[in-house]
Amino acid sequence: MASTEEDGSAEEKETNNKKRTKSAIAVAWLTFYNIAMTAGWLVLAMAMMRFYIQKGTHKGLYKSIARTLKFFQTVALVEVGHCAIGIVRTSVIVTGVQVCSRIFMVWFITNSIKQIQNEESVILFLVVWTLTEITRYSFYTFNLLNLLPYFIKWARYNMFIIMYPLGVAGELLTIYAALPFVRKTGMFSMRLPNKYNVSFDYYYFLIIVMLSYIPLFPQLYFHMLRQRRKVLLGEIIVEKDE
Amino acid sequence: MKHYEVEILDAKTKDKLCFLDKVEPNATIGEIKSMFHKSHPQWYAARQSIRLDPKYAGPLLLYLMFYFRVPFIYAPKYDFTTSKHWVVHLACMCHSFHYLKRLLETLFVHRFSHGTMPLRNIFKNCTYYWGFAAWMAYYINHPLYTPPTIYGEQQVRMALIIFLFCQIGNFSIHIALRNLRPPGSKTRKIPYPTKNPFTWIFLLVSCPNYTYELGSWFGFTLMTQCLPVAFFTAVGFIQMTVWAKGKHRSYLKEFRDYPPLRSPILPFVL
Numbered sequence: 001m002a003s004t005e006e007d008g009s010a011e012e013k014e015t016n017n018k019k020r021t022k023s024a025i026a027v028a029w030l031t032f033y034n035i036a037m038t039a040g041w042l043v044l045a046m047a048m049m050r051f052y053i054q055k056g057t058h059k060g061l062y063k064s065i066a067r068t069l070k071f072f073q074t075v076a077l078v079e080v081g082h083c084a085i086g087i088v089r090t091s092v093i094v095t096g097v098q099v100c101s102r103i104f105m106v107w108f109i110t111n112s113i114k115q116i117q118n119e120e121s122v123i124l125f126l127v128v129w130t131l132t133e134i135t136r137y138s139f140y141t142f143n144l145l146n147l148l149p150y151f152i153k154w155a156r157y158n159m160f161i162i163m164y165p166l167g168v169a170g171e172l173l174t175i176y177a178a179l180p181f182v183r184k185t186g187m188f189s190m191r192l193p194n195k196y197n198v199s200f201d202y203y204y205f206l207i208i209v210m211l212s213y214i215p216l217f218p219q220l221y222f223h224m225l226r227q228r229r230k231v232l233l234g235e236i237i238v239e240k241d242e
Numbered sequence: 243m244k245h246y247e248v249e250i251l252d253a254k255t256k257d258k259l260c261f262l263d264k265v266e267p268n269a270t271i272g273e274i275k276s277m278f279h280k281s282h283p284q285w286y287a288a289r290q291s292i293r294l295d296p297k298y299a300g301p302l303l304l305y306l307m308f309y310f311r312v313p314f315i316y317a318p319k320y321d322f323t324t325s326k327h328w329v330v331h332l333a334c335m336c337h338s339f340h341y342l343k344r345l346l347e348t349l350f351v352h353r354f355s356h357g358t359m360p361l362r363n364i365f366k367n368c369t370y371y372w373g374f375a376a377w378m379a380y381y382i383n384h385p386l387y388t389p390p391t392i393y394g395e396q397q398v399r400m401a402l403i404i405f406l407f408c409q410i411g412n413f414s415i416h417i418a419l420r421n422l423r424p425p426g427s428k429t430r431k432i433p434y435p436t437k438n439p440f441t442w443i444f445l446l447v448s449c450p451n452y453t454y455e456l457g458s459w460f461g462f463t464l465m466t467q468c469l470p471v472a473f474f475t476a477v478g479f480i481q482m483t484v485w486a487k488g489k490h491r492s493y494l495k496e497f498r499d500y501p502p503l504r505s506p507i508l509p510f511v512l
Contacts, residue, residue, distance in 0.1 A: 192386035198469035199381070 125170030301375030308379035405461030
C-alpha cells in the first residue's frame with residue numbers, strides 16, 4: 001500500500017515539474033530561433049548601412065534588401081504558433097496583430113506597389129523595425145540563456161517609447177503615398193457584376209486600415225508601457241479579468 | 243383548441259415576472275397586456291411596453307431596406323425599384339421568414355435558465371448580426387446581382403428545399419427542448435427523439451438546433467450564390483461548433499448515461 005502511494009505521488013511530482021518548467025526541447029528551439037532572428041535582422045541592418053554608405057542615397061535601398069526582409073519578417077509568423085502552443089507566455093492576439101501588420105506592410109504594400117519603394121517613409125519604418133527587432137530578439141535570446149545584461153533589458157523596454165510612434169508614422173505615410181497608385185490601377189480589387197456577388201475595393205480597404213491604427217496603436221502601446229512598469233520598475237499590476 | 247403559453251420577463255434582469263397560460267393564438271398585444279395586468283395590478287395596460295428583440299429585428303428590417311432599395315444605398319436611378327430576378331424575391335422571403343421565426347421564438351418558445359446578458363455582449367451581438375445582414379443584403383439586392391450560374395434554377399430549387407427542411411427542423415428542436423423543461427423550473431434532462439421525425443436527429447447529434455441552423459444558412463448560400471453569405475455561414479459554423487462542443491461536454495459531465503453515439507454538431511464528424 002505504502003509503496004503504491006509513494007509511486008503515485010512521485011509521478012504527480014514529475015508531471016507537476018513538467019508543467020512548471022518548459023520542456024528542454026522548447027527551450028532549445030526558442031534559443032535557436034531567437035539567435036537566428038537576431039542574426040537575420042543584424043544582416044539586414046548591415047546591408048542597409050552598406051548600401052547607404054556606398055551609394056549615398058536611399059533610392060534602390062529597399063530593392064536591395066527586399067528578399068532578406070521578406071524572409072525574416074514572414075518567418076516571424078511562427079511566433080504566433082509559439083503563443084498558441086504555450087511555450088511563450090504572451091497573448092496570441094497581441095502577437096498575431098503585430099505580426100500580421102508587419103506581413104501586411106511588407107507583402108501588400110511595399111512589395112506590391114513598386115512606385116513607393118523609394119519613399120523616405122519606407123526607410124523610416126525599415127530603420128525602426130530593424131533596431132526594434134535586433135533588441136527584441138537578443139533580449140529573448142539572453143533571457144532564455146539566463147544571461148540577460150541589464151542594458152538589453154533597458155533597451156527592450158525603453159526604446160519602444162520612441163520607436164513605436166516613429167514606426168507607425170513610417171507605415172502610415174507609406175500607405176498614404178501608395179493610395180493614388182492603388183486607385184489608378186485598381187489592384188487587388190473586384191467589381192460587380194461577378195458570379196460570386198461580392199466586391200472589394202482595395203483603395204477604401206487601405207483607408208479603413210489606416211483608420212484602424214487609431215484604436216489599435218494605443219492598445220499595443222499601453223500594453224508595452226504596462227509591461228515596462230512591471231519589468232523595469234517592479235510594479236505589481238492587477239489585470240482586470242475580461 | 244391550441245393555446246400559447248406566454249412568458250413575460252423583466253427587460254433588465256430577464257427575471258420571470260409572469261407566466262400566462264392559455265393565450266389564444268390570435269390574442270392581440272392589448273389582450274396580453276390585460277392578462278399581465280391581472281397578475282400585476284399596478285401595471286395597467288398603458289404602463290406596459292412589450293418590445294421586440296432588437297438583435298433579430300435589426301437584420302429583418304435592414305434586409306428589407308436593401309430589398310426595397312431605399313435611397314442612398316444604390317445609385318439614385320435604382321431607388322425604390324425591385325430586382326428582376328425571382329431568386330432575389332425568394333431570398334428576401336426566406337431571410338425575412340428566418341428572422342421572423344427567431345423573433346417569435348424568443349417571445350413565445352424559449353425558456354432561459356439563467357438571467358442577464360452583459361451589456362457589452364449585446365453590443366457585440368447586435369454589431370455582428372446587423373453588420374452581416376447589411377453586408378449580405380447589399381449584394382443580393384444589388385442592381386448588378388448575378389443569379390446562381392453553376393446549376394441555375396435547379397440549384398435554387400434544391401437550396402429552397404434544404405432551407406425549409408432545416409427551418410422546420412430547427413423549430414421542431416426548439417419545441418422539443420422547451421418541452422423538456424417544465425415551466426418555471428431549472429431542471430435539466432437529456433433530450434431524446436420525439437414522435438416528430440425532425441427530432442430523430444437527436445440520435446446522432448447533441449445540438450441539432452445548431453445542425454439545422456447551419457443547414458439553413460448553407461441552403462441560403464446555395465440559393466443566393468453570394469460570397470458574403472458563405473462567409474456568414476462559415477463564421478456561424480465555427481461559433482456554433484464551439485458552443486455545441488461545450489454543450490456536449492457539459493452533457494457528458496452531467497449525465498452518466500449519455501448516449502455514446504452522439505456527436506456535438508455534425509453526425510459522426512464533429
